[in-house]
Amino acid sequence: MFDIDKWQEILATIKKNKMRTFLTGFSVAWGIFMLMILLGSGNGLSNGVAQNFMRDAVNAMWLWSGRTSIPYQGMKENRQIQFTNTDYDLLKDIPEIEFTSGRYFISGNRFAYGSEFGEYTAITCHPELREVESIEIASGRFINNVDIKESRKSVVLGKDIYDALFKGQEAIGEYVRINNVPFKVVGICLEGGGTRHRNAYVPVTTGQKVFNGANRLHNFALTINANSIEESKVIEEKVRAALARKHKFDPTDRAALGSYNKLENYLQTMRIFEAIKIFIWIIGAGTLIAGVVGVSNIMLIVVKERTKEIGIRKAIGATPGSVIGLILLEAILITTIAGYIGLVLGTGLMEGINLLVERQFEAAAATNNGNGDMIFRNPTVDINIAATATLLLIFAGALAGYIPAKRAARIKPIEALRDE
């Protein structure tokens, strides 16, 4: 295999048949090129979606109450379940839960400052919501524990609200009226990874007091400590069971207690991308097989074309083994080199696109206060896949060369050298 003479022999053949070699190699290079582009695009899409998920903490979970749909412990269905502050305390004490924030819905959300006004959403919350929904502070601060404790009329405005009401003036320390109740602006925020910042945040205790909420809560946003779908499901079940015990409803009753587990959805989506990746491999492998069949085909023609030469070689002492080696190694050499070129070009193109995407992302982020929105990120193929593809190529080359080589070995010198 590492006989220098043999390689010189093969290189001489290739050098003398440049066009043929080029055409043979092209199909393989194209196959690998397409495979790399497909894989890169798949990765790009997958990375883009993953980053979109990152807007909120990936391990976030939301809970909301409703009416029971299953009779439980002698009580009829259609019973309203109402969360209260004690449920907040209950959730806080579950060790698997990192951050918890309760919310009380306020109806009617008319925001006014001076002569400017608009309809926005005021979300009542605990300070922990910042972690759950990855809220970024543009200036000032977020709701803090003192706001909660003292039920202060503080508000953190979304960037869009600030722009609409204040038109670039200093807002912190000013009062905006929400449903005609004055709130002091303590901060301006951006929603994590989003492009719209039309929510305002007020302390949940204030919301309850000012808007007749007593100790009632409508939903919870929380983050959990889980690394897998299984773990997150176990925690979700635990949370549901704790609330079900307290409010006396069937833990499986999804109408009484609604829950949305982002980690589960995230991991499921990632699974879909795994499936897409497998699909891409299948398509890519198909393209590659077409290339390999092409090589095999051309090598068969090569063998036919070289019948005479192989006959001469055999007449002057070439063994069948050396003839097989000659054809096989040529096929492997062509597929490997051509494939490698395709690999480099394909990954190169994807790296180029990556550069472009990043630049665009930065441009989008610059015009949108540091928050770009992209469905396509980092469309590159990692080195392991490239290495796998290279090994695959050598194997493919051997496969492509095998049948033609066998045929070459069967050539009888007499038939090859017969003069027609």
Next chain:
Amino acid sequence: MIHLNNVHKSYGTGNNSLHVLKGIDLNIPKGAFVSIMGSSGSGKSTLLNILGILDNYDEGSYYLDGTLVKDMSEKHAAKLRNEMLGFVFQSFNLISFKNAMENVALPLYYQGVNRKKRNKIALEYLDKMGLLPWATHMPNELSGGQKQRVAIARSLISQPKVIVADEPTGALDTATSYEVMEILKEINGDGITVIIVTHEHDIAAMTHQIIRLKDGIISEIIQNGELKEWKQQYTKARVTA
């Protein structure tokens, strides 16, 4: 050197079988200079292929320098061809993308001689053929006579015991043909057995022995002394016919 005993050969199978050689008995001693003649279909090419271990035979026995050549593995046959035999063909059969020197050196490649050494030896043989200035020329840059001399150099480089030539002058003009025959004669003078297949009588007449094949059997063997007489007879016969 060559000893054939009742050799039979058929092509094809079943009903389409064509019986080409129908029992050839032949002794060619070491150092002989022999030509094989016969009309097309007489089996002369088949015989040459068997002698050159390029083809198998069905029946009988063939001893080459004391070794029985029968049912050999391809690998063994290739080795034997490489060591014992040199081939010269009508259409030269040089490898078109190799220059003269590389063509001549090729048999040594299959003996495992390293590149430098085999190219050096190839140049020596080309020199003997008076082709040293053409060593780096490709076959398509050479004349027919030059090509055949390259082919002869290639057949000699492995120092074979037998040279097998299939119509070596078939594609050459008369003057060049005679040149090539001179070279073959010289080779024979060095003690190498030379076997030529030809249908040209003047070429055959330059050998020491003519074996005439007819319908798969040897019809006559003419020794050198009888050649002239035979030639006259033959031309007479042809003129009257």
